[in-house]
Amino acid sequence: xxxxxxxxxxxxxxxxxxxxxxxxxxxxxxxxxxxxxxxxxxxxxxxxxxxxxxxxxxxxxxxxxxxxxxxxxxxxxxxxxxxxxxxxxxxxxxxxxxxxxxxxxxxxxxxxxxxxxxxxxxxxxxxxxxxxxxxxxxxxxxxxxxxxxxxxxxxxxxxxxxxxxxxxxxxxxxxxxxxxxxxxxxxxxxxxxxxxxxxxxxxxxxxxxxxxxxxxxxxxxxxxxxxxxxxxxxxxxxxxxxxxxxxxxxxxxxxxxxxxxxxxxxxxxxxxxxxxxxxxxxxxxxxxxxxxxxxxxxxxxxxxxxxxxxxxxxxxxxxxxxxxxxxxxxxxxxxxxxxxxxxxxxxxxxxxxxxxxxxxxxxxxxxxxxxxxxxxxxxxxxxxxxxxxxxxxxxxxxxxxxxxxxxxxxxxxxxxxxxxxxxxxxxxxxxxxxxxxxxxxxxxxxxxxxxxxxxxxxxxxxxxxxxxxxxxxxxxxxxxxxxxxxxxxxxxxxxxxxxxxxxxxxxxxx
Numbered sequence: 001x002x003x004x005x006x007x008x009x010x011x012x013x014x015x016x017x018x019x020x021x022x023x024x025x026x027x028x029x030x031x032x033x034x035x036x037x038x039x040x041x042x043x044x045x046x047x048x049x050x051x052x053x054x055x056x057x058x059x060x061x062x063x064x065x066x067x068x069x070x071x072x073x074x075x076x077x078x079x080x081x082x083x084x085x086x087x088x089x090x091x092x093x094x095x096x097x098x099x100x101x102x103x104x105x106x107x108x109x110x111x112x113x114x115x116x117x118x119x120x121x122x123x124x125x126x127x128x129x130x131x132x133x134x135x136x137x138x139x140x141x142x143x144x145x146x147x148x149x150x151x152x153x154x155x156x157x158x159x160x161x162x163x164x165x166x167x168x169x170x171x172x173x174x175x176x177x178x179x180x181x182x183x184x185x186x187x188x189x190x191x192x193x194x195x196x197x198x199x200x201x202x203x204x205x206x207x208x209x210x211x212x213x214x215x216x217x218x219x220x221x222x223x224x225x226x227x228x229x230x231x232x233x234x235x236x237x238x239x240x241x242x243x244x245x246x247x248x249x250x251x252x253x254x255x256x257x258x259x260x261x262x263x264x265x266x267x268x269x270x271x272x273x274x275x276x277x278x279x280x281x282x283x284x285x286x287x288x289x290x291x292x293x294x295x296x297x298x299x300x301x302x303x304x305x306x307x308x309x310x311x312x313x314x315x316x317x318x319x320x321x322x323x324x325x326x327x328x329x330x331x332x333x334x335x336x337x338x339x340x341x342x343x344x345x346x347x348x349x350x351x352x353x354x355x356x357x358x359x360x361x362x363x364x365x366x367x368x369x370x371x372x373x374x375x376x377x378x379x380x381x382x383x384x385x386x387x388x389x390x391x392x393x394x395x396x397x398x399x400x401x402x403x404x405x406x407x408x409x410x411x412x413x414x415x416x417x418x419x420x421x422x423x424x425x426x427x428x429x430x431x432x433x434x435x436x437x438x439x440x441x442x443x444x445x446x447x448x449x450x451x452x453x454x455x456x457x458x459x460x461x462x463x464x465x466x467x468x469x470x471x472x473x474x475x476x477x478x479x480x481x482x483x484x485x486x487x488x489x490x491x492x493x494x495x496x497x498x499x500x501x502x503x504x505x506x507x508x509x510x
Contacts, residue, residue, distance in 0.1 A: 003016075003203065006206065008025065021197060033312040053175050063154055065153060071120055072153055087172075088131060092137065093141065098132055099130055101127065106122035111145070115137050122145065207298035209316070215266075218251060218268075220359070221276070223315065238280065244275050247274045260294075323408045344373045425462070435484065447466055450465055452484045453474070
Protein backbone atom coordinates (compact mmCIF):
# COMPACT_ATOMS: atom_id res chain seq x y z
CA UNK A 1 0.00 0.00 0.00
CA UNK A 2 1.05 3.61 -0.62
CA UNK A 3 1.29 6.03 2.31
CA UNK A 4 2.97 9.36 2.89
CA UNK A 5 5.37 9.95 5.79
CA UNK A 6 6.21 13.62 6.28
CA UNK A 7 5.09 14.25 2.66
CA UNK A 8 7.36 11.50 1.26
CA UNK A 9 5.45 8.73 -0.51
CA UNK A 10 6.43 5.17 0.44
CA UNK A 11 5.35 1.61 -0.26
CA UNK A 12 4.50 -0.41 2.87
CA UNK A 13 3.11 -3.86 3.56
CA UNK A 14 -0.57 -4.15 4.45
CA UNK A 15 -1.02 -4.15 8.21
CA UNK A 16 2.04 -1.94 8.83
CA UNK A 17 1.80 0.28 11.90
CA UNK A 18 2.82 3.83 12.70
CA UNK A 19 5.89 2.41 14.45
CA UNK A 20 6.83 0.46 11.32
CA UNK A 21 6.51 3.60 9.21
CA UNK A 22 8.75 5.68 11.48
CA UNK A 23 11.43 3.00 11.54
CA UNK A 24 11.30 2.32 7.80
CA UNK A 25 11.43 5.99 6.84
CA UNK A 26 13.97 6.93 9.54
CA UNK A 27 11.74 9.96 10.10
CA UNK A 28 12.82 12.62 12.61
CA UNK A 29 11.04 11.72 15.84
CA UNK A 30 11.78 11.95 19.57
CA UNK A 31 10.06 9.38 21.75
CA UNK A 32 6.95 10.66 23.49
CA UNK A 33 6.23 13.41 20.95
CA UNK A 34 2.82 13.94 19.39
CA UNK A 35 2.19 12.74 15.83
CA UNK A 36 -0.61 13.40 13.34
CA UNK A 37 -2.27 10.83 11.09
CA UNK A 38 -4.40 12.14 8.21
CA UNK A 39 -6.82 9.69 6.61
CA UNK A 40 -5.81 10.87 3.14
CA UNK A 41 -5.52 13.90 0.88
CA UNK A 42 -9.05 13.51 -0.48
CA UNK A 43 -10.41 13.20 3.03
CA UNK A 44 -8.47 16.29 4.08
CA UNK A 45 -9.57 18.37 1.11
CA UNK A 46 -13.20 17.35 1.62
CA UNK A 47 -13.15 19.52 4.74
CA UNK A 48 -11.51 22.52 3.06
CA UNK A 49 -13.67 25.58 2.40
CA UNK A 50 -11.06 28.12 1.25
CA UNK A 51 -9.12 28.13 -2.01
CA UNK A 52 -6.35 30.29 -3.47
CA UNK A 53 -6.73 31.07 -7.17
CA UNK A 54 -3.38 32.24 -8.54
CA UNK A 55 -3.53 34.40 -11.67
CA UNK A 56 -0.95 36.29 -13.70
CA UNK A 57 -2.07 39.44 -11.83
CA UNK A 58 -1.95 37.97 -8.32
CA UNK A 59 -3.98 35.72 -6.04
CA UNK A 60 -7.67 35.58 -5.14
CA UNK A 61 -8.96 33.82 -1.99
CA UNK A 62 -12.50 32.43 -2.06
CA UNK A 63 -14.51 30.86 0.77
CA UNK A 64 -17.23 28.37 -0.10
CA UNK A 65 -20.78 29.06 1.10
CA UNK A 66 -22.64 26.65 3.39
CA UNK A 67 -25.97 26.39 1.59
CA UNK A 68 -25.02 25.16 -1.90
CA UNK A 69 -23.85 21.58 -1.44
CA UNK A 70 -24.34 20.52 -5.06
CA UNK A 71 -22.31 23.48 -6.34
CA UNK A 72 -19.55 23.26 -3.72
CA UNK A 73 -19.19 19.52 -4.36
CA UNK A 74 -18.88 20.35 -8.07
CA UNK A 75 -16.12 22.85 -7.29
CA UNK A 76 -14.19 20.46 -5.00
CA UNK A 77 -14.30 17.74 -7.65
CA UNK A 78 -13.46 19.97 -10.62
CA UNK A 79 -11.45 23.02 -9.46
CA UNK A 80 -8.22 21.62 -10.91
CA UNK A 81 -9.80 21.72 -14.40
CA UNK A 82 -9.82 25.52 -14.22
CA UNK A 83 -6.02 25.62 -13.88
CA UNK A 84 -4.57 26.93 -17.13
CA UNK A 85 -7.83 28.48 -18.32
CA UNK A 86 -8.09 32.12 -19.32
CA UNK A 87 -9.79 35.22 -18.02
CA UNK A 88 -12.42 35.22 -20.74
CA UNK A 89 -13.97 38.63 -20.25
CA UNK A 90 -14.30 41.52 -17.85
CA UNK A 91 -17.15 44.01 -17.49
CA UNK A 92 -18.18 46.58 -14.91
CA UNK A 93 -20.19 43.83 -13.16
CA UNK A 94 -18.08 40.67 -13.41
CA UNK A 95 -14.86 38.89 -14.34
CA UNK A 96 -15.17 35.47 -16.02
CA UNK A 97 -12.75 32.55 -15.60
CA UNK A 98 -12.90 29.40 -17.72
CA UNK A 99 -14.33 27.57 -19.38
CA UNK A 100 -14.69 23.84 -18.76
CA UNK A 101 -17.31 21.19 -19.61
CA UNK A 102 -19.63 20.15 -16.77
CA UNK A 103 -22.74 18.05 -16.21
CA UNK A 104 -24.66 20.92 -14.62
CA UNK A 105 -28.07 22.03 -15.94
CA UNK A 106 -28.73 25.75 -16.62
CA UNK A 107 -31.74 27.86 -15.69
CA UNK A 108 -32.97 31.01 -17.46
CA UNK A 109 -33.82 32.95 -14.30
CA UNK A 110 -32.64 36.43 -13.48
CA UNK A 111 -31.13 36.86 -10.00
CA UNK A 112 -29.75 39.62 -7.78
CA UNK A 113 -26.02 39.33 -7.03
CA UNK A 114 -23.89 41.02 -4.41
CA UNK A 115 -20.40 42.41 -4.76
CA UNK A 116 -17.75 39.66 -4.27
CA UNK A 117 -20.13 36.77 -4.98
CA UNK A 118 -18.50 33.85 -6.85
CA UNK A 119 -20.92 32.35 -9.37
CA UNK A 120 -21.09 29.22 -11.54
CA UNK A 121 -22.30 30.33 -14.98
CA UNK A 122 -23.29 28.17 -17.97
CA UNK A 123 -22.76 30.70 -20.75
CA UNK A 124 -25.21 30.46 -23.63
CA UNK A 125 -27.15 28.04 -21.40
CA UNK A 126 -24.61 25.36 -22.33
CA UNK A 127 -22.74 23.16 -19.84
CA UNK A 128 -19.89 23.04 -22.37
CA UNK A 129 -19.13 26.66 -21.46
CA UNK A 130 -19.07 26.44 -17.66
CA UNK A 131 -17.38 29.55 -16.21
CA UNK A 132 -16.66 30.93 -12.77
CA UNK A 133 -17.70 34.58 -12.40
CA UNK A 134 -16.38 37.05 -9.82
CA UNK A 135 -19.00 39.72 -9.09
CA UNK A 136 -17.55 43.26 -8.94
CA UNK A 137 -20.75 45.07 -8.00
CA UNK A 138 -24.32 44.63 -6.83
CA UNK A 139 -26.38 43.86 -9.92
CA UNK A 140 -29.07 41.71 -11.57
CA UNK A 141 -28.28 39.28 -14.38
CA UNK A 142 -29.21 36.09 -16.23
CA UNK A 143 -26.13 33.85 -16.18
CA UNK A 144 -27.66 30.45 -16.98
CA UNK A 145 -26.81 29.32 -13.45
CA UNK A 146 -27.72 25.92 -11.97
CA UNK A 147 -30.88 25.76 -9.90
CA UNK A 148 -29.30 26.20 -6.47
CA UNK A 149 -28.45 29.33 -4.44
CA UNK A 150 -28.58 31.57 -7.56
CA UNK A 151 -25.44 29.74 -8.74
CA UNK A 152 -23.39 31.31 -5.95
CA UNK A 153 -20.72 28.92 -4.65
CA UNK A 154 -18.42 31.21 -2.68
CA UNK A 155 -17.46 34.69 -1.51
CA UNK A 156 -14.21 36.51 -2.29
CA UNK A 157 -12.38 37.03 1.02
CA UNK A 158 -8.93 38.01 -0.24
CA UNK A 159 -7.26 39.47 -3.33
CA UNK A 160 -10.03 41.91 -4.19
CA UNK A 161 -7.49 44.27 -5.75
CA UNK A 162 -6.47 41.45 -8.07
CA UNK A 163 -10.04 41.28 -9.41
CA UNK A 164 -9.83 44.93 -10.44
CA UNK A 165 -6.54 44.36 -12.31
CA UNK A 166 -7.57 41.29 -14.32
CA UNK A 167 -7.86 41.57 -18.12
CA UNK A 168 -8.81 39.09 -20.81
CA UNK A 169 -5.12 38.57 -21.54
CA UNK A 170 -4.55 37.04 -18.10
CA UNK A 171 -4.59 33.36 -17.12
CA UNK A 172 -5.21 31.09 -14.14
CA UNK A 173 -1.76 29.80 -13.07
CA UNK A 174 -2.81 27.56 -10.18
CA UNK A 175 -5.63 26.75 -7.76
CA UNK A 176 -4.91 25.18 -4.39
CA UNK A 177 -6.93 24.41 -1.26
CA UNK A 178 -6.02 26.40 1.84
CA UNK A 179 -5.54 23.92 4.66
CA UNK A 180 -6.82 25.44 7.90
CA UNK A 181 -6.75 23.96 11.38
CA UNK A 182 -10.40 22.92 11.32
CA UNK A 183 -9.77 21.02 8.06
CA UNK A 184 -6.91 19.07 9.63
CA UNK A 185 -8.83 18.36 12.84
CA UNK A 186 -11.81 17.01 10.92
CA UNK A 187 -9.62 14.59 8.95
CA UNK A 188 -6.97 13.68 11.54
CA UNK A 189 -7.16 10.87 14.02
CA UNK A 190 -5.62 10.50 17.45
CA UNK A 191 -3.13 7.71 17.09
CA UNK A 192 -0.36 5.74 18.77
CA UNK A 193 2.49 3.58 17.55
CA UNK A 194 0.36 0.45 17.26
CA UNK A 195 -2.20 2.06 14.92
CA UNK A 196 -2.37 0.26 11.58
CA UNK A 197 -1.97 2.39 8.48
CA UNK A 198 -4.33 2.31 5.52
CA UNK A 199 -3.94 3.09 1.84
CA UNK A 200 -3.54 6.84 1.31
CA UNK A 201 -2.79 7.69 4.95
CA UNK A 202 -0.47 10.63 5.65
CA UNK A 203 1.70 10.52 8.78
CA UNK A 204 3.53 13.51 10.26
CA UNK A 205 6.18 12.99 12.95
CA UNK A 206 7.92 16.36 13.24
CA UNK A 207 7.65 20.07 12.58
CA UNK A 208 10.28 22.15 10.80
CA UNK A 209 10.81 25.83 11.63
CA UNK A 210 12.73 28.12 9.28
CA UNK A 211 14.46 31.10 10.90
CA UNK A 212 13.54 34.68 10.17
CA UNK A 213 16.96 35.98 9.01
CA UNK A 214 16.21 39.39 10.52
CA UNK A 215 15.62 38.04 14.05
CA UNK A 216 18.85 36.31 15.18
CA UNK A 217 18.29 37.02 18.89
CA UNK A 218 14.73 35.73 18.90
CA UNK A 219 15.65 32.61 16.93
CA UNK A 220 18.44 31.80 19.41
CA UNK A 221 15.86 32.14 22.21
CA UNK A 222 13.73 29.56 20.37
CA UNK A 223 16.74 27.24 19.96
CA UNK A 224 17.25 27.28 23.73
CA UNK A 225 13.62 26.30 24.29
CA UNK A 226 13.95 23.29 21.96
CA UNK A 227 17.49 22.27 22.97
CA UNK A 228 16.27 18.71 23.67
CA UNK A 229 14.69 18.62 20.19
CA UNK A 230 11.11 19.18 21.33
CA UNK A 231 8.66 22.05 21.82
CA UNK A 232 6.66 21.52 25.02
CA UNK A 233 3.08 22.84 24.79
CA UNK A 234 2.40 24.72 28.03
CA UNK A 235 -0.80 26.29 26.66
CA UNK A 236 -3.04 25.78 23.64
CA UNK A 237 -6.03 27.59 22.21
CA UNK A 238 -7.89 27.75 18.91
CA UNK A 239 -5.44 30.32 17.53
CA UNK A 240 -2.03 29.36 18.97
CA UNK A 241 0.10 27.10 21.16
CA UNK A 242 2.64 28.46 23.64
CA UNK A 243 5.80 27.51 25.51
CA UNK A 244 6.49 29.40 28.74
CA UNK A 245 9.78 27.85 29.88
CA UNK A 246 11.70 31.13 29.38
CA UNK A 247 8.95 33.42 30.61
CA UNK A 248 10.54 36.47 32.21
CA UNK A 249 13.60 36.56 29.94
CA UNK A 250 13.55 39.91 28.15
CA UNK A 251 14.73 40.32 24.56
CA UNK A 252 15.04 43.35 22.30
CA UNK A 253 12.41 44.12 19.68
CA UNK A 254 13.22 42.69 16.24
CA UNK A 255 11.01 42.00 13.20
CA UNK A 256 7.34 42.94 13.71
CA UNK A 257 4.82 41.81 11.09
CA UNK A 258 1.50 40.02 10.63
CA UNK A 259 1.30 36.73 12.54
CA UNK A 260 0.17 34.39 9.79
CA UNK A 261 -0.75 30.75 10.33
CA UNK A 262 2.46 28.86 11.11
CA UNK A 263 4.32 31.95 12.36
CA UNK A 264 6.52 31.54 15.46
CA UNK A 265 6.76 34.61 17.70
CA UNK A 266 8.51 35.80 20.87
CA UNK A 267 6.80 38.07 23.39
CA UNK A 268 9.32 40.90 23.75
CA UNK A 269 7.68 43.00 26.47
CA UNK A 270 4.77 43.17 28.90
CA UNK A 271 3.02 40.36 30.71
CA UNK A 272 4.44 37.03 29.55
CA UNK A 273 7.71 38.43 28.17
CA UNK A 274 9.94 35.58 26.99
CA UNK A 275 7.08 33.29 25.99
CA UNK A 276 7.10 31.71 22.54
CA UNK A 277 3.94 31.19 20.47
CA UNK A 278 3.18 29.25 17.27
CA UNK A 279 0.04 30.42 15.46
CA UNK A 280 -2.69 28.13 14.17
CA UNK A 281 -4.66 31.05 12.70
CA UNK A 282 -3.80 34.45 11.25
CA UNK A 283 -3.47 37.39 13.65
CA UNK A 284 -2.54 41.03 13.09
CA UNK A 285 0.95 42.32 13.88
CA UNK A 286 1.59 43.83 17.32
CA UNK A 287 4.75 45.56 18.60
CA UNK A 288 5.01 43.11 21.52
CA UNK A 289 5.76 40.09 19.29
CA UNK A 290 9.00 39.42 17.40
CA UNK A 291 8.77 37.11 14.40
CA UNK A 292 11.13 34.20 15.17
CA UNK A 293 10.41 32.17 12.03
CA UNK A 294 7.88 30.07 10.19
CA UNK A 295 6.65 26.46 10.21
CA UNK A 296 7.60 25.02 6.83
CA UNK A 297 6.78 21.34 7.42
CA UNK A 298 4.47 19.36 9.69
CA UNK A 299 1.92 22.07 10.40
CA UNK A 300 -0.62 19.25 10.79
CA UNK A 301 0.93 18.40 14.18
CA UNK A 302 0.55 22.05 15.22
CA UNK A 303 -3.17 21.71 14.57
CA UNK A 304 -3.72 18.51 16.54
CA UNK A 305 -1.29 18.72 19.50
CA UNK A 306 -2.74 19.19 22.99
CA UNK A 307 -1.62 20.99 26.12
CA UNK A 308 1.21 19.23 28.02
CA UNK A 309 2.24 17.30 24.91
CA UNK A 310 5.44 17.96 22.98
CA UNK A 311 6.38 18.22 19.31
CA UNK A 312 9.60 17.00 17.70
CA UNK A 313 11.13 20.08 16.05
CA UNK A 314 14.02 20.59 13.65
CA UNK A 315 15.16 24.01 12.50
CA UNK A 316 16.64 25.57 9.41
CA UNK A 317 19.40 26.39 10.13
CA UNK A 318 20.21 24.01 12.97
CA UNK A 319 21.87 25.48 16.05
CA UNK A 320 25.55 26.34 15.62
CA UNK A 321 27.37 26.40 18.96
CA UNK A 322 30.99 25.74 19.88
CA UNK A 323 30.56 26.80 23.50
CA UNK A 324 31.88 24.22 26.03
CA UNK A 325 33.87 22.44 23.31
CA UNK A 326 37.66 22.49 23.21
CA UNK A 327 39.33 24.59 20.53
CA UNK A 328 40.32 21.47 18.61
CA UNK A 329 36.81 19.96 18.86
CA UNK A 330 35.38 23.20 17.52
CA UNK A 331 37.87 23.14 14.64
CA UNK A 332 36.59 19.78 13.45
CA UNK A 333 32.93 20.64 14.09
CA UNK A 334 33.10 23.91 12.14
CA UNK A 335 35.10 22.36 9.31
CA UNK A 336 32.27 19.87 8.76
CA UNK A 337 29.85 22.81 8.54
CA UNK A 338 32.04 24.71 6.09
CA UNK A 339 32.59 27.57 8.55
CA UNK A 340 35.88 29.44 8.82
CA UNK A 341 37.32 29.26 12.36
CA UNK A 342 39.52 31.75 14.20
CA UNK A 343 40.78 31.03 17.73
CA UNK A 344 40.83 33.81 20.33
CA UNK A 345 41.79 34.08 24.00
CA UNK A 346 43.55 30.86 25.03
CA UNK A 347 44.19 29.14 21.71
CA UNK A 348 45.61 25.84 22.99
CA UNK A 349 43.95 22.71 21.60
CA UNK A 350 42.52 21.79 25.02
CA UNK A 351 41.29 25.32 25.88
CA UNK A 352 37.56 25.40 26.65
CA UNK A 353 35.42 27.75 24.58
CA UNK A 354 33.23 30.08 26.67
CA UNK A 355 32.04 32.51 23.97
CA UNK A 356 31.78 32.82 20.20
CA UNK A 357 31.54 35.77 17.81
CA UNK A 358 29.07 36.05 16.18
CA UNK A 359 27.03 34.69 19.05
CA UNK A 360 23.89 33.86 17.08
CA UNK A 361 23.25 30.90 14.77
CA UNK A 362 21.56 32.99 12.06
CA UNK A 363 24.53 35.35 11.80
CA UNK A 364 27.10 32.53 11.78
CA UNK A 365 25.14 30.76 9.05
CA UNK A 366 25.15 33.96 6.98
CA UNK A 367 28.80 34.94 7.56
CA UNK A 368 30.27 31.39 7.38
CA UNK A 369 32.98 32.40 9.85
CA UNK A 370 33.37 32.49 13.62
CA UNK A 371 35.83 33.50 16.34
CA UNK A 372 35.93 31.33 19.47
CA UNK A 373 37.13 32.58 22.88
CA UNK A 374 39.01 29.94 24.86
CA UNK A 375 39.92 29.77 28.57
CA UNK A 376 42.11 27.40 30.52
CA UNK A 377 40.36 24.14 31.53
CA UNK A 378 41.11 25.04 35.16
CA UNK A 379 38.65 27.97 34.88
CA UNK A 380 35.81 25.58 34.08
CA UNK A 381 33.40 23.80 36.47
CA UNK A 382 30.61 21.34 35.68
CA UNK A 383 27.39 21.44 37.72
CA UNK A 384 24.03 19.70 38.08
CA UNK A 385 20.95 21.75 39.00
CA UNK A 386 17.63 20.77 40.64
CA UNK A 387 14.90 22.70 38.76
CA UNK A 388 12.12 20.38 39.96
CA UNK A 389 12.95 20.83 43.65
CA UNK A 390 14.08 24.48 43.62
CA UNK A 391 12.40 26.01 40.53
CA UNK A 392 12.57 29.70 41.53
CA UNK A 393 16.14 29.54 42.78
CA UNK A 394 17.38 27.58 39.76
CA UNK A 395 15.69 30.10 37.46
CA UNK A 396 17.46 32.90 39.33
CA UNK A 397 20.84 31.15 39.13
CA UNK A 398 20.48 30.38 35.43
CA UNK A 399 19.41 33.90 34.61
CA UNK A 400 22.22 35.75 36.41
CA UNK A 401 24.89 33.34 35.12
CA UNK A 402 23.64 33.36 31.51
CA UNK A 403 22.76 29.66 31.54
CA UNK A 404 19.11 30.48 30.92
CA UNK A 405 19.73 31.13 27.24
CA UNK A 406 23.37 30.08 26.86
CA UNK A 407 25.46 26.92 27.02
CA UNK A 408 28.03 28.29 29.48
CA UNK A 409 27.46 30.63 32.42
CA UNK A 410 29.85 32.65 34.53
CA UNK A 411 30.07 33.90 38.11
CA UNK A 412 32.50 36.30 39.74
CA UNK A 413 33.98 35.30 43.10
CA UNK A 414 33.35 37.94 45.81
CA UNK A 415 34.63 35.96 48.76
CA UNK A 416 37.06 33.01 48.99
CA UNK A 417 37.57 31.95 52.60
CA UNK A 418 40.22 29.24 52.46
CA UNK A 419 40.23 28.49 56.19
CA UNK A 420 36.47 27.87 56.12
CA UNK A 421 36.47 26.04 52.76
CA UNK A 422 33.84 28.43 51.36
CA UNK A 423 33.45 30.20 48.01
CA UNK A 424 30.79 32.92 47.63
CA UNK A 425 29.31 34.84 44.72
CA UNK A 426 27.30 38.05 44.97
CA UNK A 427 23.55 38.44 44.63
CA UNK A 428 21.76 40.32 41.85
CA UNK A 429 19.13 42.02 43.96
CA UNK A 430 16.83 42.94 41.05
CA UNK A 431 16.49 39.27 40.05
CA UNK A 432 16.51 37.82 43.60
CA UNK A 433 13.17 39.27 44.71
CA UNK A 434 10.67 36.66 45.86
CA UNK A 435 13.05 33.71 46.32
CA UNK A 436 10.93 31.56 48.63
CA UNK A 437 12.40 28.73 50.74
CA UNK A 438 12.94 25.67 48.51
CA UNK A 439 14.78 22.42 49.25
CA UNK A 440 16.28 23.67 52.51
CA UNK A 441 18.98 21.44 54.10
CA UNK A 442 17.83 18.54 56.27
CA UNK A 443 20.37 18.80 59.08
CA UNK A 444 23.42 19.12 56.85
CA UNK A 445 24.86 20.98 53.88
CA UNK A 446 27.02 18.56 51.95
CA UNK A 447 30.32 19.43 50.38
CA UNK A 448 29.88 20.81 46.83
CA UNK A 449 26.18 21.67 47.29
CA UNK A 450 25.34 24.92 45.47
CA UNK A 451 23.17 27.10 47.71
CA UNK A 452 21.23 30.36 47.42
CA UNK A 453 20.01 32.45 50.38
CA UNK A 454 16.22 32.91 50.30
CA UNK A 455 13.82 35.65 51.42
CA UNK A 456 13.82 34.41 55.03
CA UNK A 457 17.07 36.35 55.51
CA UNK A 458 18.33 39.87 54.84
CA UNK A 459 20.94 39.03 52.20
CA UNK A 460 18.66 37.35 49.68
CA UNK A 461 20.19 35.93 46.50
CA UNK A 462 23.74 35.28 47.70
CA UNK A 463 25.30 32.14 46.22
CA UNK A 464 27.77 29.88 47.99
CA UNK A 465 29.56 26.52 47.88
CA UNK A 466 31.27 24.63 50.73
CA UNK A 467 34.12 22.22 50.11
CA UNK A 468 33.32 20.18 53.25
CA UNK A 469 30.12 19.07 55.00
CA UNK A 470 28.59 21.42 57.61
CA UNK A 471 25.74 20.81 60.08
CA UNK A 472 25.25 24.40 61.26
CA UNK A 473 25.14 26.98 58.46
CA UNK A 474 24.78 27.21 54.72
CA UNK A 475 27.73 28.39 52.59
CA UNK A 476 26.32 31.94 52.45
CA UNK A 477 26.55 32.12 56.27
CA UNK A 478 22.78 31.81 56.74
CA UNK A 479 20.73 29.36 58.80
CA UNK A 480 19.39 26.26 57.10
CA UNK A 481 15.89 27.82 56.96
CA UNK A 482 17.32 30.67 54.88
CA UNK A 483 19.31 28.38 52.55
CA UNK A 484 18.03 26.79 49.32
CA UNK A 485 19.99 23.92 47.80
CA UNK A 486 19.81 24.40 44.02
CA UNK A 487 22.33 21.84 42.74
CA UNK A 488 25.81 20.46 43.15
CA UNK A 489 29.26 20.55 41.58
CA UNK A 490 29.97 17.39 39.58
CA UNK A 491 33.27 18.26 37.88
CA UNK A 492 36.24 20.61 38.35
CA UNK A 493 36.49 20.28 42.16
CA UNK A 494 40.18 21.17 42.32
CA UNK A 495 39.57 24.05 39.92
CA UNK A 496 36.96 25.50 42.26
CA UNK A 497 39.24 25.32 45.30
CA UNK A 498 41.90 27.37 43.49
CA UNK A 499 39.70 30.41 42.76
CA UNK A 500 40.25 33.65 44.63
CA UNK A 501 38.34 36.90 45.05
CA UNK A 502 37.72 38.65 41.70
CA UNK A 503 38.18 35.51 39.59
CA UNK A 504 35.58 34.45 37.01
CA UNK A 505 34.24 30.90 37.26
CA UNK A 506 32.77 29.40 34.09
CA UNK A 507 30.03 26.84 34.66
CA UNK A 508 28.34 24.30 32.43
CA UNK A 509 25.37 22.12 33.27
CA UNK A 510 25.92 18.38 33.13
